[in-house]
Amino acid sequence: MPKLPVLEIFGPTIQGEGMVVGRKTMFIRTAGCDYSCSWCDSAFTWDGSAKEEITRMDADEILSELQKVGGENFDHVTISGGNPALFPYLDELIGKLKAKRIEVALETQGSRWQEWFLSIDDLTISPKPPSSEMKTDWDQLDGIINRLKENDRLNNTSLKVVIFNEQDLEYAASVHTRYQEVSFYLQVGNDDLEETDDSQIALKLLQKYEWLVDQVMASSALNRVRVLPQLHALLWGNKRGV
Amino acid sequence: MPKLPVLEIFGPTIQGEGMVVGRKTMFIRTAGCDYSCSWCDSAFTWDGSAKEEITRMDADEILSELQKVGGENFDHVTISGGNPALFPYLDELIGKLKAKRIEVALETQGSRWQEWFLSIDDLTISPKPPSSEMKTDWDQLDGIINRLKENDRLNNTSLKVVIFNEQDLEYAASVHTRYQEVSFYLQVGNDDLEETDDSQIALKLLQKYEWLVDQVMASSALNRVRVLPQLHALLWGNKRGV
Numbered sequence: 001m002p003k004l005p006v007l008e009i010f011g012p013t014i015q016g017e018g019m020v021v022g023r024k025t026m027f028i029r030t031a032g033c034d035y036s037c038s039w040c041d042s043a044f045t046w047d048g049s050a051k052e053e054i055t056r057m058d059a060d061e062i063l064s065e066l067q068k069v070g071g072e073n074f075d076h077v078t079i080s081g082g083n084p085a086l087f088p089y090l091d092e093l094i095g096k097l098k099a100k101r102i103e104v105a106l107e108t109q110g111s112r113w114q115e116w117f118l119s120i121d122d123l124t125i126s127p128k129p130p131s132s133e134m135k136t137d138w139d140q141l142d143g144i145i146n147r148l149k150e151n152d153r154l155n156n157t158s159l160k161v162v163i164f165n166e167q168d169l170e171y172a173a174s175v176h177t178r179y180q181e182v183s184f185y186l187q188v189g190n191d192d193l194e195e196t197d198d199s200q201i202a203l204k205l206l207q208k209y210e211w212l213v214d215q216v217m218a219s220s221a222l223n224r225v226r227v228l229p230q231l232h233a234l235l236w237g238n239k240r241g242v
Numbered sequence: 243m244p245k246l247p248v249l250e251i252f253g254p255t256i257q258g259e260g261m262v263v264g265r266k267t268m269f270i271r272t273a274g275c276d277y278s279c280s281w282c283d284s285a286f287t288w289d290g291s292a293k294e295e296i297t298r299m300d301a302d303e304i305l306s307e308l309q310k311v312g313g314e315n316f317d318h319v320t321i322s323g324g325n326p327a328l329f330p331y332l333d334e335l336i337g338k339l340k341a342k343r344i345e346v347a348l349e350t351q352g353s354r355w356q357e358w359f360l361s362i363d364d365l366t367i368s369p370k371p372p373s374s375e376m377k378t379d380w381d382q383l384d385g386i387i388n389r390l391k392e393n394d395r396l397n398n399t400s401l402k403v404v405i406f407n408e409q410d411l412e413y414a415a416s417v418h419t420r421y422q423e424v425s426f427y428l429q430v431g432n433d434d435l436e437e438t439d440d441s442q443i444a445l446k447l448l449q450k451y452e453w454l455v456d457q458v459m460a461s462s463a464l465n466r467v468r469v470l471p472q473l474h475a476l477l478w479g480n481k482r483g484v
């Protein structure tokens with residue numbers, strides 16, 4: 001495959017969010033995004049600030065780096081970004097991971113389809129709510145969900161919306177209503193990216209989580225949902241690479 | 243059905259732990275347990291201290307109480323204890339919930355089989371590690387897991403072990419090795435049941451969670467696991483009924 005722009009490979013650690021929250025996993029973070037969310041917590045993947053940290057790697061180089069960093073202590077890899085769905089040639093890496101009986105998770109905002117979505121074990125589509133200042137391309141998203149459904153992949157798929165305010169919550173309800181068959185996750189937004197005291201971050205995030213829980217509990221439009229904090233942010237604040 | 247000894251019915255709130263962590267749910271807590279774990283966080287269900295709070299209710303009474311407390315804001319009910327697997331006649335309640343398209347989750351330590359395990363959507367079997375001072379009946383547990391497997395219910399089943407120390411972790415690894423096909427969850431133990439300052443509880447639990455994460459990350463015997471805190475304890479400390 002062409003070389004993939006890789007920003008970090010780390011782990012094993014826990015997946016802190018979403019459909020396999022708590023799962024022991026390795027992370028591969030790709031560089032580049034077609035969005036620029038106002039509150040992006042990995043803006044370094046696309047804003048140029050970590051440009052010198054990007055390494056171009058092919059599938060075998062990535063596999064050997066995973067082995068070097070994670071040893072024998074993993075059987076699950078999460079590909080994150082940025083937007084890893086920018087890379088059609090990711091199929092080679094995914095195939096090689098699966099050949100080694102390693103499960104693969106991937107998160108993307110749902111702006112682009114890739115054929116290899118069909119082979120991801122835990123696919124999280126995370127459309128961005130109004131607070132991000134991005135616009136959802138509903139035709140694109142409809143197409144993605146339909147193709148996953150036609151190919152019987154909904155058991156391996158979830159939708160996740162990050163929530164910062166009430167308007168985001170309305171957006172989330174509309175996403176959930178539109179795609180009722182898809183597992184639906186709500187996640188507390190973290191807009192406190194400058195705070196460095198981990199205990200302070202944890203306590204503030206728990207306050208926000210409680211607010212979100214209260215809102216969701218009071219809404220009958222949001223019955224079949226799961227509401228989660230980001231466990232890695234509760235543990236390690238805004239640190240990268242943990 | 244005969245009347246069920248019910249200690250509390252509350253919600254909607256989040257399921258704070260295990261296979262559907264974060265799921266919006268109502269709780270029904272039954273009284274009575276065949277175990278007496280040293281660190282039981284719901285000892286009031288069996289130690290006599292909440293005896294006057296027990297109400298004997300049949301299925302219809304429970305349904306109408308659920309409706310009264312939760313209104314239209316739920317489609318998932320968690321039956322917890324104590325040990326709800328003490329009651330063979332729970333099948334009637336489960337059937338009535340499912341007839342209303344309400345999903346049912348249940349947690350039990352795996353000391354007894356009930357036929358209605360086969361109709362639970364999210365069944366958590368939580369064998370107790372050495373720190374509990376209880377002894378696992380492996381024949382019983384083998385029988386339960388086998389029957390779930392024979393009836394094609396493993397997708398609706400998980401094992402969960404609460405961890406307080408390294409010996410518990412060894413026990414967990416042996417459970418995981420014995421039942422490799424079953425989704426496996428590790429959960430941080432909370433032995434600080436007297437603390438009343440919620441922030442203190444949250445920060446201490448996060449420390450313990452970090453310890454557990456570190457242990458699991460370093461163990462190749464525990465690759466295919468999910469490690470979780472108790473979200474309700476992070477939010478609300480040791481309060482009951484939230």
Ligand code: SF4
Pocket residue numbers: 033034035036037039040041042043045081082083109128
């Ligand atoms: S889609 Fe994700 S990576 Fe891209 S800008 Fe938004 S939050 Fe950041």
Ligand code: SF4
Pocket residue numbers: 275276277278279281282283284285287323324325351370
């Ligand atoms: S099995 Fe559960 S309810 Fe029973 S004593 Fe142990 S922890 Fe408490």
